[in-house]
Amino acid sequence: MKPQRLLFIDRDGTLIEEPADEQIDSFDKLKFVKGVLGNLSFICSRLDFRLVMVSNQDGLGTDSFPEETFWPVHNFIMKTMEGEGIVFDEQLIDRHFPEDNSPMRKPGTGMLRKYMHNPEYDLGNSYVIGDRDTDRMLAENLGCKALILGNNGITWDKIAEILFAGERIAEYRRKTRETDIYVSVNVDGTGKCDITTGLGFFDHMLEQIGKHGMMDLTVHTHGDLNVDEHHTIEDTAIAIGECLLKALGDKRGIERYGYCLPMDDCMCLVTLDFGGRPWINWHVDFHREKIGDVPTEMFFHFFKSLSDTAKMNLEIRAEGINEHHKIEGVFKAFARAVRMAVRRDIFHYELPSTKGLL
Numbered sequence: 001m002k003p004q005r006l007l008f009i010d011r012d013g014t015l016i017e018e019p020a021d022e023q024i025d026s027f028d029k030l031k032f033v034k035g036v037l038g039n040l041s042f043i044c045s046r047l048d049f050r051l052v053m054v055s056n057q058d059g060l061g062t063d064s065f066p067e068e069t070f071w072p073v074h075n076f077i078m079k080t081m082e083g084e085g086i087v088f089d090e091q092l093i094d095r096h097f098p099e100d101n102s103p104m105r106k107p108g109t110g111m112l113r114k115y116m117h118n119p120e121y122d123l124g125n126s127y128v129i130g131d132r133d134t135d136r137m138l139a140e141n142l143g144c145k146a147l148i149l150g151n152n153g154i155t156w157d158k159i160a161e162i163l164f165a166g167e168r169i170a171e172y173r174r175k176t177r178e179t180d181i182y183v184s185v186n187v188d189g190t191g192k193c194d195i196t197t198g199l200g201f202f203d204h205m206l207e208q209i210g211k212h213g214m215m216d217l218t219v220h221t222h223g224d225l226n227v228d229e230h231h232t233i234e235d236t237a238i239a240i241g242e243c244l245l246k247a248l249g250d251k252r253g254i255e256r257y258g259y260c261l262p263m264d265d266c267m268c269l270v271t272l273d274f275g276g277r278p279w280i281n282w283h284v285d286f287h288r289e290k291i292g293d294v295p296t297e298m299f300f301h302f303f304k305s306l307s308d309t310a311k312m313n314l315e316i317r318a319e320g321i322n323e324h325h326k327i328e329g330v331f332k333a334f335a336r337a338v339r340m341a342v343r344r345d346i347f348h349y350e351l352p353s354t355k356g357l358l
Contacts, residue, residue, distance in 0.1 A: 003122035010130035011055035025069035035156035041084040053091040060095040107137035170246035178231040179223040183239040189216030197221040201292025212335035237302045241309025256352040258340030266320025268329035273313040283317040
């Protein structure tokens with residue numbers, strides 16, 4: 001029998017919004033977190049996770065937090081969720097204060113021992129869903145993954161997407177006699193970048209891809225710049241293309257196509273298709289040998305290498321006077337085109353092709 005996957009879900013701040021005094025002890029304080037009912041209902045109806053509530057309720061049962069103010073609201077929450085098809089196998093509530101240092105209190109695992117080291121449960125593919133660092137720590141202590149609301153753009157919409165269709169994260173290493181490269185991409189990130197290639201202007205352009213494509217992008221390139229810039233730029237493009245190809249997987253549910261934008265004196269148009277067939281049309285002329293420390297002839301080569309390895313059709317056009325603005329506009333438009341094309345719709349999770357393959 002296949003081991004059971006679990007969702008260990010926090011209550012306050014995750015299912016319901018947490019008030020300033022951190023106690024939901026009356027109905028006028030009750031407000032469900034945006035998107036939780038629809039998305040948890042979708043998860044329960046479409047996926048095989050079982051749900052376990054894990055909640056710290058400091059001092060529940062004491063004079064400052066009497067039980068008679070807690071249970072009516074809590075029971076209403078559970079009944080409301082049950083009406084949406086959301087049923088918890090267990091509701092684990094710890095009453096200790098932080099200063100008690102109880103192993104039962106999150107991030108301690110005292111309440112969850114039956115799930116640990118038990119072949120009936122697949123903790124490696126289970127998740128803790130919460131809103132605090134203690135929830136992340138609980139995931140580490142259990143040996144499962146964490147989805148923390150508010151971190152890296154995580155919402156209930158995003159949680160449902162990740163649980164249903166998976167995370168789109170990839171890394172790629174490429175080492176030759178000419179370059180040593182590490183690239184990682186999180187397609188569904190927030191635009192965090194860690195980029196160093198030895199070419200300042202190239203770093204600046206790659207950052208546009210991450211920032212405006214809303215992808216987390218790490219690029220560490222060590223190339224033979226003592227020779228020239230060619231291998232550094234070409235091999236970096238290949239590595240980024242390989243990461244995109246791997247992260248998108250079978251491309252099910254994506255928009256597939258994607259953008260033009262103005263930048264001061266320039267108009268830049270980038271359209272693309274993650275259709276599985278590489279091709280590039282390049283209509284950009286430069287009137288300088290270099291922009292920053294990058295030869296202008298290498299920009300076509302960068303996008304050609306990237307489109308080849310990512311297996312995309314790519315059309316790039318740019319007009320303008322300022323060469324810096326022109327190429328920066330191209331990179332920004334490319335980023336926005338990628339962002340548009342990789343957008344995923346889990347409610348219409350089909351392959352965007354009549355061929356049945358991309």
